[in-house]
Amino acid sequence: MVTQKTTTKDIGFTHEDFAALLDKYDYHFSPGDIVPGTVFSMEPRGALIDIGAKTAAYIPIQEMSINRVDDPEEVLQSNETREFFILTDENEDGQLTLSIRRIEYMRAWERVRQLQAEDATVRSDVFATNRGGALVRIEGLRGFIPGSHISTREAKEDLVGEVLPLKFLEVDEERNRLVLSHRRALVERKMNGLEVGQVVIGSVRGIKPYGAFIDIGGVSGLLHISEISHDHIDTPHSVFGVNDELKVMIIDLDAERGRISLSTKQLEPEAGDMLKNRDLVFEKAEEMAEKYRQKLLAEAEGREMPTEENVEEVPTASESEEPQQEELATSATANEE
Numbered sequence: 001m002v003t004q005k006t007t008t009k010d011i012g013f014t015h016e017d018f019a020a021l022l023d024k025y026d027y028h029f030s031p032g033d034i035v036p037g038t039v040f041s042m043e044p045r046g047a048l049i050d051i052g053a054k055t056a057a058y059i060p061i062q063e064m065s066i067n068r069v070d071d072p073e074e075v076l077q078s079n080e081t082r083e084f085f086i087l088t089d090e091n092e093d094g095q096l097t098l099s100i101r102r103i104e105y106m107r108a109w110e111r112v113r114q115l116q117a118e119d120a121t122v123r124s125d126v127f128a129t130n131r132g133g134a135l136v137r138i139e140g141l142r143g144f145i146p147g148s149h150i151s152t153r154e155a156k157e158d159l160v161g162e163v164l165p166l167k168f169l170e171v172d173e174e175r176n177r178l179v180l181s182h183r184r185a186l187v188e189r190k191m192n193g194l195e196v197g198q199v200v201i202g203s204v205r206g207i208k209p210y211g212a213f214i215d216i217g218g219v220s221g222l223l224h225i226s227e228i229s230h231d232h233i234d235t236p237h238s239v240f241g242v243n244d245e246l247k248v249m250i251i252d253l254d255a256e257r258g259r260i261s262l263s264t265k266q267l268e269p270e271a272g273d274m275l276k277n278r279d280l281v282f283e284k285a286e287e288m289a290e291k292y293r294q295k296l297l298a299e300a301e302g303r304e305m306p307t308e309e310n311v312e313e314v315p316t317a318s319e320s321e322e323p324q325q326e327e328l329a330t331s332a333t334a335n336e337e
Contacts, residue, residue: 029053029096031086034103038081047076049084055094063087063099066108066140075100108139109173116168121185125163129156136166141178149181151219165189167258183219184258190219191255197293199267199285204244212236214248214262221260223248228264230271239275247282249289266292 037051048056064075085102115122124136134145134156150156165185170177202216211224225236233239252261264274264281267288273281
């Protein structure tokens with residue numbers, strides 16, 4: 001009997017006592033918290049969620065997903081339990097506003113930062129265009145492709161609905177900037193089949209004071225003015241015209257920046273042949289490219305190439321000017337982009 005009375009005294013805690021204790025306890029929910037909740041009631045334009053507060057919290061339909069939602073049941077089901085983001089403090093009725101969209105938004109930025117760190121190529125369809133470029137969605141986030149980074153002959157307006165391979169240029173959550181490049185993705189893919197010392201055929205896409213942009217299989221490479229000929233050239237316009245077809249040699253591949261550097265100077269049998277006898281340069285292109293590759297191999301192995309009549313000697317003045325010319329090429333390419 002003593003044991004029975006003691007047990008009754010220990011469990012003598014009614015539901016009313018428990019409710020009173022809950023009323024005294026201060027449950028503190030702050031905006032920015034992520035809490036578990038259970039769908040309590042579905043509404044036409046939202047849902048009531050039980051998160052353990054005194055009053056059921058509310059999630060409006062526009063906060064249910066990072067994507068457009070027309071019906072709450074597309075996202076939530078009655079009695080479903082999941083995580084919710086507390087969006088606002090209690091209103092005058094003591095009700096909190098929740099969000100799923102904000103959780104998806106944070107996790108999407110985390111994912112794209114990871115993809116950028118991995119230098120991943122992603123694919124997305126263009127859903128709109130404007131004067132500056134094209135708009136896509138990556139992990140639910142809206143991304144922008146600048147016009148200079150769209151590598152296609154199609155008009156921008158015709159790209160809507162087309163799926164493009166893309167590389168990340170800028171991922172900045174604070175400024176809400178997600179910028180991508182179609183051109184870099186294409187260049188990287190093209191680079192997988194290219195190598196330094198290789199001769200390729202291309203056409204002149206554009207001419208600038210510092211060089212010519214050559215289209216090689218859908219990607220653009222720069223033939224800098226310093227790499228056109230051993231002889232001095234005042235302007236590339238004096239040598240090439242737009243749409244001219246050329247044989248060029250690849251002298252540098254920069255996958256990280258999506259740049260291909262080209263040369264016809266290294267293909268000249270004699271200095272100045274690009275200006276005097278372009279056909280001869282193209283005829284001897286593979287032969288001269290092989291000599292260039294052998295020279296690179298010898299340099300890599302620390303050997304000196306035997307002196308031959310046809311091995312080109314780069315004038316000392318050109319060598320001293322080369323770093324400045326390379327800097328100009330980099331600056332010019334950036335401006336062109």
